[in-house]
Amino acid sequence: MKRNSRLSLALHTLSHMAGSPDRMRTSGDIAEHAGTNPVVVRRVLGKLREAGLLTSEKGHAGGWRLARKPQDITLADVYLALDERMVATDETSDASACSVEHALHERVSGVLKEIEESLVQKLSETSIAEVRGV
Amino acid sequence: MKRNSRLSLALHTLSHMAGSPDRMRTSGDIAEHAGTNPVVVRRVLGKLREAGLLTSEKGHAGGWRLARKPQDITLADVYLALDERMVATDETSDASACSVEHALHERVSGVLKEIEESLVQKLSETSIAEVRGV
DNA sequence: ACCATCCGTAACTTTTCTGGTTGCATTAGT
DNA sequence: ACTAATGCAACCAGAAAAGTTACGGATGGT
Structure with missing residues (x-):
């Protein structure tokens, strides 16, 4: 896997689960499906569980299941759950002595x-159910 | 510097250059300004030159200058020049045997x-001149 | 009671990405 | 000639991320 694998993995998995929402899936199944490792899957899906998109159960018949209906999970939910900010810069303390420079720095940060925000807005307009489509 | 440093560096530099578009700046100046290295600056600015946003001149009085007016350079131009795709997945060959799976994979890729595209559209609505602002 | 299965988590390794650095050829002005 | 700039290639170092192994805890079947 390469870049953006987490978002991609999350989206693929959720879309797939949306097909039969009641079925319980193990991280092993999902990993095999996605061509990766169960632990990696649990790491990513754990984030989604924290955000309330999935539930997991331990033990013999355990596994993962959607916590909501597919149409109630938006791409923004997924994106935000993964806690990856793609365009926004980190809030590095601007050490520039010049105040004009500082102002410019602020402008650029603000624009980003x-x-x-507009990206998240756009993402919120599509649900997992719609990704599955048709 | 951390993530998105290239985009950030490019934006800051262009916005700064927009202040006095006729002034020639060396990579050394810019690097010192940005707290980084001249070679790194040339790497990033080289991309912008390839995209026709900047011109560079070698030799004694050489350096970098805007190739267009600040209001004719959009954030999308910069983003695309750097050739970093933030959300789109790479076109990995889908090795899934199941055709249903393949179709789903296509859907997810399509959505991403x-x-x-919508991100680029949004970026194209703001010019460097506007970033500089007011 | 026992066992197989599955999640949760931590620790470690490997790979990949990226910025930083050095060196050198080339170009251009003085 | 000399100086100062870009262009470019090669390499190093550090961070980030995926992959891997291992183990503890929970749960259900036998």
Whole structure:
């Protein structure tokens, strides 16, 4: 796997689960399906569980299941759950002595933050059910 | 610097250059300004030159200058010049035997590509001049 | 009671990405 | 000639991420 694998893995898995929402799936199944490792799957899906998108059960008949209906899970939910900010810069303390520079830095950061917000807005317009489509 | 440093560096540099578009700046100046290395600056700015956003001149009085007016350079131009796709997945050959799986994979890829396009669209609505702002 | 199965988590390794650095050829002005 | 700049290639170092192994805890079947 390469870049953006987490978002991609999450999306693929959720879309797949949306097919039969009641079926319980193990991280092993999902991993094999996605061509990766059960632990990696649990790591990513754990984030989604924290965000309330999935539930997991331990033990013999344990596994993973959607916590909501597919149409109630948006791409924004997934994106935010993974806690990856794609365009927004980190809030590095601007060490520039010049105040004009500082102001410019603020402007650039602000613009990037706006772009990030618009991305989330766009993501919120599509649900997992719609990804599955048709 | 951390993630997105290239985009951030490019944006900051262009915004700064937009202040006095006729002034020639060396990679050394820019690097010192950005707290990084001249070679790194040339790497990033080289991409922008390839995309026609900047011009560079070798030799004694050489350096970098905007190739267009700041209002004619959009954030999308910069983003695309850097050739970093943030949300779109790479076109990995889908090795899934099942055709249903393949179709789902295509759907997810398609959705991500749409998101990417909408991001670029959003970026194209803001110019460097506007970033500089006010 | 026992056992197989599955999640949760930690620790470690390997790979990949990226910025930083050095060196050198080339170009251009003085 | 000399100086100062880009262009480019090669390499190093550090961080980030995936992959792997291992083990503890929970759960259900036998």
